[in-house]
Each structure stands twice: as structure tokens, then as C-alpha cells.
Amino acid sequence: MIGNDVVDLTVAKSQSNWKRTGYLDKIFTSSEQDFIFSSNNQEAMIWSLWSRKEAVYKILIQNGVRSGYYPLQIECLDIDYENGYVIFENYKFKTKTTVINDLIHSVAIESYENFEKIIYLKNGNSLKKINGIPFYELNSKLYAASKSHHGKYEQVVYLQS
Incomplete structure (x- = not known):
């Protein structure tokens, strides 16, 4: 399986006040808040962690x-600006995040080897939903997919096996 999320920082800045009392405590664990406060760009780190979650x-x-x-139960560990682990109960995921200007994009998968199998699509029009779960169909074969949209950005990915 694959998941992805995008954040348009321009929109996020205009719609969120992360400095509001208690805001970070509702979304981030104490170790995640340590990542945020030790970062050179706290705002980008907040949205990087959020997009991974x-x-x-x-x-x-x-x-x-x-x-x-589940924002407090989904916890980001071993974070740098690009790679990290995210856990939820007994599940462990690998994440890769890119920051380009005002775009943050995170992809989550279950093993690092699968990062080489991620394919980016131009749009989500070709996705097919089965029981609410997105798939990409190619040559009569279904591949796990994920679509995310925020502000002016959209990212659609699928995992080729």
C-alpha cells in the first residue's frame, strides 16, 4: 500500500495558526515537538510532520x-528533512518528504525498497476506487494508489509491483 499527502504552505499559513496555545499539543507528540522547536524552519517542519502523518x-x-x-497515535520518528519512520500501534512505515518552494509532499510505504517502485501520475482522473480505496489500472492489473490535493497542488502516485 501507498499513501501520499501534499501541503501548499501558502494556504497552510493563511488557514492555520500553529502558534496558538495548545495547537501543537493536539497534533504532535512531545518528541515531534522537539523536532519542530529544534528546526531552523519550524513552520516547514510542522507541515512536513503533518504530511507524513x-x-x-x-x-x-x-x-x-x-x-x-489519530494525530497523537501516528508518531514520526528518526526524522530528517527527507526520510523518516512513522509508527501507529504495531505498524511501521517509511516516509520520504520533499520540500520545493511552498510545496511539501510526503509519500509513505511499508519498505524503503518500494520507493524505487513509486510512479507519479499527472492527475487522478485515471484512478479507480474499490470500496473507497484508490487503485491505478494498467494493462488490466490494479496497483495501490494515492491522491492528495491542497491549494494549487495535486500529487497522484501508485506503487508498481
């Missing part, structure tokens, strides 16, 4: 975890 959440839903609000 969202990408993992999409995989959890694909794997049958009940929809819910």
Missing part, C-alpha cells in the same frame, strides 16, 4: 483501520 493515515484506512482522529 496524513500519508500514513491513508495507508491505515486502506488496510482497514477504522476512520478516526
Whole structure:
């Protein structure tokens, strides 16, 4: 399975006040807040962590975890600006995040070897949903897919096996 999430930093800045009292405590664990406060760019780190959590959440839903609000249960570990681990209960995911200007894009998968198998699509029009889960169909074969949109950005990825 694969999950991805994009954040348009321009939109995020205009819609969120992360400096509001208690905001970070509702979304980030104390170790994640340590990453944020030790970062040279705290705002980018906040949205980088958030997009990793969202990408993992999409995989959890694909794997049958009940929809819910889990920001503190989905925890980012061993984070640098590009790679990291994210855990939820007994699940462990690998993430890769890119930051380009005002775009943050995170992809989550279950093993680092699969990063080489990620294919980017131009748009999500070609996705097919089965029981609410997105797939990309190619040559009569279905591949796990993920679509994310925020502000002026959209990213669609699938995992080629």
C-alpha cells in the first residue's frame, strides 16, 4: 500500500495558526515537538510532520483501520528533512518528504525498497476506487494508489509491483 499527502504552505499559513496555545499539543507528540522547536524552519517542519502523518493515515484506512482522529497515535520518528519512520500501534512505515518552494509532499510505504517502485501520475482522473480505496489500472492489473490535493497542488502516485 501507498499513501501520499501534499501541503501548499501558502494556504497552510493563511488557514492555520500553529502558534496558538495548545495547537501543537493536539497534533504532535512531545518528541515531534522537539523536532519542530529544534528546526531552523519550524513552520516547514510542522507541515512536513503533518504530511507524513496524513500519508500514513491513508495507508491505515486502506488496510482497514477504522476512520478516526489519530494525530497523537501516528508518531514520526528518526526524522530528517527527507526520510523518516512513522509508527501507529504495531505498524511501521517509511516516509520520504520533499520540500520545493511552498510545496511539501510526503509519500509513505511499508519498505524503503518500494520507493524505487513509486510512479507519479499527472492527475487522478485515471484512478479507480474499490470500496473507497484508490487503485491505478494498467494493462488490466490494479496497483495501490494515492491522491492528495491542497491549494494549487495535486500529487497522484501508485506503487508498481
